[in-house]
Amino acid sequence: MKITVDTNLCEVHGDCVVAAPDIFDIGEDDEVVQVLDAEPGEEHRATVAQAAKMCPVAAITIEG
Template sequence: MKITVDFAACEMHGDCVIEAPEVFDLHDDSDAVILLDDQPADELRPKVEAAARLCPVAAILVKD
């Protein structure tokens, strides 16, 4: 799986960080979510897909 984030659309709601902290993070000095791993292990797929669904601005895209 490959994850992309539309950093221009990201409003830092943080739902993705709560859902998949292994993949996403927030920092005070950033204006968007930080993608820690753009190709995480398959066992994280349920968390990553949930994070994408929960993003209020649909800034996260998950591809196979």
């Protein structure tokens, strides 16, 4: 699985960080969400899928 965040869409709501804190992060000065692990293992699929679903602007894409 590969995760990408469309930085043009991201509004830094932070719902993805709540859903999958091991995968997403927002630093103090960040204007968009950071992907900490762009290719996480299958054990993270459920939380990453939840994070993508929770994103109010649909900025997260999961491939594979």
